[in-house]
Amino acid sequence: MSLENLEEIEELIENKEFRKIKSELEDENVVDIAEFLSELENKYLAVIFRLLPKKKAAEVFSYMEKDQQMVLLDLFSDKEMKDVMDSMFADDMVDLLEDMPANVVTRVLGKVDKETREAVNKMLKYPDDSAGSIMTIEFVELAPDMTVAQALDKIRQVGIKSETVYSCYVVKNHELLGVVSAKDLMTNPVETPIADLMNENIISVHTTDDREEVANLFRKYDLIALPVLDVEDYMVGIVTVDDAIDVLTTETTEDMQKMAAMTVSEESYFDTSVFQHAKNRIVWLLILMLSSTFTGMIITKYENAFAAVPLLVSFIPMLMDTGGNCGSQSSTLIIRGLAIDEIHFNDIFKIVWKEFRVSMLVSLALALANGVRVYIMYHDLSMAVVVAFSLVFTVVVAKLIGCMLPVFAKMIRLDPAIMAAPLITTIVDLCSIMIYFKIATMVFKL
Amino acid sequence: MSLENLEEIEELIENKEFRKIKSELEDENVVDIAEFLSELENKYLAVIFRLLPKKKAAEVFSYMEKDQQMVLLDLFSDKEMKDVMDSMFADDMVDLLEDMPANVVTRVLGKVDKETREAVNKMLKYPDDSAGSIMTIEFVELAPDMTVAQALDKIRQVGIKSETVYSCYVVKNHELLGVVSAKDLMTNPVETPIADLMNENIISVHTTDDREEVANLFRKYDLIALPVLDVEDYMVGIVTVDDAIDVLTTETTEDMQKMAAMTVSEESYFDTSVFQHAKNRIVWLLILMLSSTFTGMIITKYENAFAAVPLLVSFIPMLMDTGGNCGSQSSTLIIRGLAIDEIHFNDIFKIVWKEFRVSMLVSLALALANGVRVYIMYHDLSMAVVVAFSLVFTVVVAKLIGCMLPVFAKMIRLDPAIMAAPLITTIVDLCSIMIYFKIATMVFKL
Numbered sequence: 001m002s003l004e005n006l007e008e009i010e011e012l013i014e015n016k017e018f019r020k021i022k023s024e025l026e027d028e029n030v031v032d033i034a035e036f037l038s039e040l041e042n043k044y045l046a047v048i049f050r051l052l053p054k055k056k057a058a059e060v061f062s063y064m065e066k067d068q069q070m071v072l073l074d075l076f077s078d079k080e081m082k083d084v085m086d087s088m089f090a091d092d093m094v095d096l097l098e099d100m101p102a103n104v105v106t107r108v109l110g111k112v113d114k115e116t117r118e119a120v121n122k123m124l125k126y127p128d129d130s131a132g133s134i135m136t137i138e139f140v141e142l143a144p145d146m147t148v149a150q151a152l153d154k155i156r157q158v159g160i161k162s163e164t165v166y167s168c169y170v171v172k173n174h175e176l177l178g179v180v181s182a183k184d185l186m187t188n189p190v191e192t193p194i195a196d197l198m199n200e201n202i203i204s205v206h207t208t209d210d211r212e213e214v215a216n217l218f219r220k221y222d223l224i225a226l227p228v229l230d231v232e233d234y235m236v237g238i239v240t241v242d243d244a245i246d247v248l249t250t251e252t253t254e255d256m257q258k259m260a261a262m263t264v265s266e267e268s269y270f271d272t273s274v275f276q277h278a279k280n281r282i283v284w285l286l287i288l289m290l291s292s293t294f295t296g297m298i299i300t301k302y303e304n305a306f307a308a309v310p311l312l313v314s315f316i317p318m319l320m321d322t323g324g325n326c327g328s329q330s331s332t333l334i335i336r337g338l339a340i341d342e343i344h345f346n347d348i349f350k351i352v353w354k355e356f357r358v359s360m361l362v363s364l365a366l367a368l369a370n371g372v373r374v375y376i377m378y379h380d381l382s383m384a385v386v387v388a389f390s391l392v393f394t395v396v397v398a399k400l401i402g403c404m405l406p407v408f409a410k411m412i413r414l415d416p417a418i419m420a421a422p423l424i425t426t427i428v429d430l431c432s433i434m435i436y437f438k439i440a441t442m443v444f445k446l
Numbered sequence: 447m448s449l450e451n452l453e454e455i456e457e458l459i460e461n462k463e464f465r466k467i468k469s470e471l472e473d474e475n476v477v478d479i480a481e482f483l484s485e486l487e488n489k490y491l492a493v494i495f496r497l498l499p500k501k502k503a504a505e506v507f508s509y510m511e512k513d514q515q516m517v518l519l520d521l522f523s524d525k526e527m528k529d530v531m532d533s534m535f536a537d538d539m540v541d542l543l544e545d546m547p548a549n550v551v552t553r554v555l556g557k558v559d560k561e562t563r564e565a566v567n568k569m570l571k572y573p574d575d576s577a578g579s580i581m582t583i584e585f586v587e588l589a590p591d592m593t594v595a596q597a598l599d600k601i602r603q604v605g606i607k608s609e610t611v612y613s614c615y616v617v618k619n620h621e622l623l624g625v626v627s628a629k630d631l632m633t634n635p636v637e638t639p640i641a642d643l644m645n646e647n648i649i650s651v652h653t654t655d656d657r658e659e660v661a662n663l664f665r666k667y668d669l670i671a672l673p674v675l676d677v678e679d680y681m682v683g684i685v686t687v688d689d690a691i692d693v694l695t696t697e698t699t700e701d702m703q704k705m706a707a708m709t710v711s712e713e714s715y716f717d718t719s720v721f722q723h724a725k726n727r728i729v730w731l732l733i734l735m736l737s738s739t740f741t742g743m744i745i746t747k748y749e750n751a752f753a754a755v756p757l758l759v760s761f762i763p764m765l766m767d768t769g770g771n772c773g774s775q776s777s778t779l780i781i782r783g784l785a786i787d788e789i790h791f792n793d794i795f796k797i798v799w800k801e802f803r804v805s806m807l808v809s810l811a812l813a814l815a816n817g818v819r820v821y822i823m824y825h826d827l828s829m830a831v832v833v834a835f836s837l838v839f840t841v842v843v844a845k846l847i848g849c850m851l852p853v854f855a856k857m858i859r860l861d862p863a864i865m866a867a868p869l870i871t872t873i874v875d876l877c878s879i880m881i882y883f884k885i886a887t888m889v890f891k892l
Binding site for chain 2: 297325421
């Protein structure tokens, strides 16, 4: 039997076979236990939780979902609360308390020591997307005049309470002098002075730095942890690689939501209520819907044209879709390139030139394919010419708009992700319909 | 002065002031040096590279771009080649050799020891997206009957050549018995037997597992490294967190490319040629362009309708855009949820029910806004009713199609990312135009 079998465990609880459950839980990973608890009815939550050993319970608690954490916090005795909080890292505590009501925050922080309380209070004040909000304060601090042996002793003392012991920080008067890896400590003679071993070429961030830029540093330099400095350049905490991965995931999800014209939400799909989903989606839909009425108005202007040549109407969907797709291809590549630091906004001319050449190749191929198709299907050369030329202009315009808008957004410090498919499509639609009817009225002399 | 100043360094090379360059490079991070080299002209490459200390040179080499690695490989003496290869990890060597011509592969592998050569050859045969292709063979292997002191000795011996020493693997007869962290080794008494310390609840993967699933395990369990087993369950290598981050980044970029109707490419934007860009984009554009001609054909069928009521044409863009946007909102949420393992395909009924309720809320709001606008602008109640009802049906259909197709794709083991905005839009367009003209002909009795 394993944790997979929810009903069996619920039966065991009903039958009060606690020893059996305890032995089940013993070998399980904390993440798996938290996941298992999330599927359990809330009434069983406290029972199971209290079967876990103290240290493991705290770890499981960090991985639990917010609503379940709330349930437990309500049920905890003062002693239990203190035990869990003592074993929790500051960054997990900040995650826990972020959206909690003030009375819960006060009660929880009342159970931790003064130093942690002050640090957590400070971290709660950092903006949501800053390095300060994802850092933790539990790290191994070494002095430059220590030897490797003394450093190893220090790790033995504080190791359990540190989120990572694999990067150690050499600090003097709050100032970060260098970084020593645990690998260096383990592979060098015990009498080596730390000052000789430390790497002084430090990659660090400030509490107010954007968390996405912090995460990108992990990717670029293959880091396990990164020191965080405050405004006075004092070392105040570290960010660890697991938090960096979470940031990369969250930021990507947010980018995708923006790119699909939604208001950003950090909640998971199922945790978001139907009403909230609707709210997240309606704003952009309304804006874009009203914008695309302009395209409709342009069409109304050419009523006489399609009264004379009704076939004209039937190419509108193809032109609009192709324009939208071309624009979103370009904008997606640029938005992603900007996000992972592969493209910078001073590359704008290189980008435009590249997209122009790509759009020429693509548009000629599409125009040829469609021109031939129209000629074969309708035996109407003028119509084939109109469709082909409209396609060429539409594709070129779409690709140029698609690549430029994200870069402009970046320049004026907006998020490039909002300049994605939906907005680009609406703008490109307007252009393509104008181009199309302009060309049509010229060719058909309407 | 720092590496930022390209021209100054080029001047230093021209003036043969090598000692100065050498001292410049001394304090720089290997990633920054590789980045700096990528901007340097190729003719200066070897000069600078040879100024680096042996060990650092190999690290820089791993971080360099492929075309520059090629240039250097051509220039290397046998001795230089051996030095660099000896310091390189097997996974970096696989990355290097993956797309190289056979003669280069042979020459490079001729310089490494037999064991490495065999391992690299094996890894080169794993599919591109498998765990085997991203693993490395340099890890710390412990025996269960060792003590902590013996384990630390072993790390001192093999630590330099291991990609990570922070996760050590307890192996007996090739079989993985447990994992010990360096933290445990550093914080426990030296006489403790490894067998007592090791965690037997091992999270592991197989060489043939999908690399994205492997990366997702890192995210879920906050890992630093993960053991890889072969078909016989023998331990053959590890995947480290930096490679997992690279996989997450690459997979997300690929998902975004697919979602924007492009053929996937692992090359960066600027490294991809104009011709290749065009090739990556044209296939889907052609497919989607031809599909949207069906929508055009439907419109042609209703020629009499818009001949009688020309205003009908002007709402086509608004309906198409809104339908497309609604569909892509739903499909984006589902595709992302599936990718990060938040949504599973047996959630299909929960998803459909949720999206249906969301679409009811959204569509009623949009229909109301637009119906009122149409009535105010054109004083035409029938037209307002047609537009409003068409919107309601279009939005509901769009959201249902948008949420179902990615899940179906997952069910039949296709990549859900191809069921994204462009394809959904094309399908939804067809539906919305049909719905619209059906309702219009009914209301206007055409």
